[in-house]
Amino acid sequence: MRIAVLNGSPKGDVSVTMQYVHYIQKKFPQHELKILNISQKIKVIKKNEKPFQQIIDEVKSSDGVLWAFPLYFLLVHSNYKRFIELIWENGTESAFKNKYTAALSTSIHFYDHTAHNYINAICDDLNMEYVGSFSADMYDLLKEKEREKLILFAEHFFGAIEKKLPTSKNFHPVIHSEFDYVPSDVKTKVDIGNRKIVILTDSEDDQTNLGKMIKRFSRSFSDEVEVINLHNVDIKGGCLGCIQCGYDNNCSYGDKDGYVEFFNTKVKTADVIVIAGTIRDRYLSSKWKMFFDRSFFNTHTPTMMGKQIGFVISGPLSQIPNVRQILEAYFEVNQGSVVDFITDECEDSAEMDVLLQNLAERLIQYGHEGYMKPVTFLAVGGTKIFRDDIYGRFRFPFRADHKLYRKHGFYDFPQKDYKSRLRNSIMMLLNKIPSMRKDIYTGRMKTEMIKPLQNILETK
Ligand SMILES: Cc1cc2nc3c(=O)[nH]c(=O)nc-3n(C[C@H](O)[C@H](O)[C@H](O)COP(=O)(O)O)c2cc1C
Structure with missing residues (x-):
């Protein structure tokens, strides 16, 4: 059998995840696992029709597709996300239809479930035959028991293809609305005092619901608030996964682009951050994903301490609770306080005006009061994973994290x-x-x- 392996690592062949694929190949020499470097080659893939088409041809001629990816910020890497967007943009969904498929990831088990939910849902949207997922810790391959599990996983996948076993859909198709938001004038302005409010967006058109929501929302305040469009930020590319930042939080892009300066001067200095985006497939856009991935230069140190966070989302957010969980988790783990999500799903312009106005009021009021919402399992669980791994196996290379964790008492082990x-x-x-x-x-x-x-x- 021939399996198309869609490699989601920006490191291409020098990837932890690919060692798991090589291991499967070694144990099943009768099958061919054809590795296609998606995330590493995205610049070529997206600019040029031929490389993209070659990947699609491989998928078409294969007996099965293996989504093999590292976890990146609770999902897949931004370049992998971009590739998924290109499948629909180029109208190539049919190449995936009825193909048997499975997902294999490596990670430290920090929100691996949300990444797998995402890929599973994408497979369901593409009408693939989704057999199952395998989420390995990045060093599981060193353990005999885990290697045995991996072999069985591969066996189940190949077996399902050979026997054409039935598979079930786990995610319902998402229904998008045609609703057109018509905002009304703002009657009362919220006094922002000395608070700095930043609205971050990837909106490309003022006339979309998102564009109009941002305008209506930003007018709710007594003073001008800063709206920063990610398309205008000088971001040369996605995170390279090189972990150079582990030593002292210096990104290997350095001053080759403007991301770090933008994050340090605009995002970190804000009191209130509003994330404004549109649902794209089962997440926001890959541009948004790149914003989150590149924030990794802060490694595992919290960047949202004391900040009030609001979300203005256009699209069917309530049909994709996975996205909401990912966004809440990112900000909770980073010690921001998530105030609310406002969407256009109510399909009522007057109601949206009220909700947007109310969000503006709460973002300021909570800040004045110093009210930070209590954290949930999202932060409690996630923070413990970071604490243990930074103290233990990843103190090197994440020296900067270790220094900060020690200084700020993050090592709150129960034995103390x-x-x-x-x-x-x-x-x-x-x-x-x-x-x-x-x-x-x-x-x-x-x-x-x-x-x-x-x-x-x-x-x-
Ligand atoms: C920028 C960045 C973000 C990451 N985000 C996550 C994450 O959200 N959850 C997790 O469990 N691991 C995360 N990891 C760890 C990687 O998923 C893990 O090291 C993986 O094995 C790397 O695989 P690769 O070498 O194939 O790229 C992240 C690593 C990097 C560099």
């Missing part, structure tokens, strides 16, 4: 919680006495659990 450790030791001992154990679990557990909270109620 001496009070809990002491209490645990005493209680574990008492637990060994049957009568005490009975008394604790049947008589006192519930009341003891709320005791410290009741103390607060009485004293504060």
Whole structure:
């Protein structure tokens, strides 16, 4: 069998993910895994019809397609995302139709599920036969048990193709609306005081719903707010994945483009950031993805501390909860406070005016009050992954992260919680006495659990 492997790593052949593909190839020499470097070659692929067509021809003539990609900011790399957009832009969806497919990723398991949801949904949109996914930690290949799993995954994939096994769709098609937003004049302006508000967008046309939402929204404020279009920021390309930034947060692009300066002077200095974009396939645009990927020069250090974050989105956001989760997670993990998402899905211009006005008011009010929304699992879970990996296996090369984590007390390991450790030791001992154990679990557990909270109620 011949499998087209769509390589999502910007590092091309020198890719961790491709070692997993090579391993499958080694174990299944009877099949040919044809690796196509998508992310690394995107500049050639998008400018030139021939290289793009060659990839599509490979897909067409293959027995199956393997999406093999590294995780990049809770999704795939921006260049891979661009390739996916090109499939529809060039009207080549039919090449993928009814092809058996599977997804293989490497990562540190930080939001690998959202990337796999995305690729699975794209496969469903392309009417492919999606067999399943395999999400490996980047060094799983070193472990025998994990290698065995990988072999079985490949076996299942090849078997599904050979036997033409049935597959199910996991994601419903997205329905786009024709609704045309007609904004009304702003009646009351929100006083922004000394707060700096930045609206970031990739809007290319003022007359789209997004363009009109941005205009209406920015007029809600008493003073001019800065609207920055990502198309006007000098971004020469996507993240190279080189990790040079690990040492001291210096991006290898250096001053070859304007991204780092833009991020440091416009994004980091803002009190309020509003992300304004349109749903494109199952995410925002690849331009937006590039914005997020390139912010990696900050490595794993939070960049949104104390900032209020709003979203103005055109398109069916509520049909793609995965996008919302990705965006919320990015800002939560970076210690920003996500205030709300406003979309054009209500299909009512007057209601949208009210919602946009209300978002403007809350972004300022919460900032004045210093109200930062409590974090959810998105940040709690994600931050623990970073904490453990930076302390442990990735202290090198991420020296800059380690320095900051140590300085700011990010290494909040539970073994440092001496009070809990002491209490645990005493209680574990008492637990060994049957009568005490009975008394604790049947008589006192519930009341003891709320005791410290009741103390607060009485004293504060
Ligand atoms: C810019 C950048 C962003 C990343 N984002 C994520 C992420 O969101 N989640 C994750 O688990 N790993 C993330 N990683 C780790 C890579 O996915 C991981 O190292 C992968 O094995 C690299 O594969 P490759 O060598 O094939 O490119 C990121 C790495 C880089 C350089």
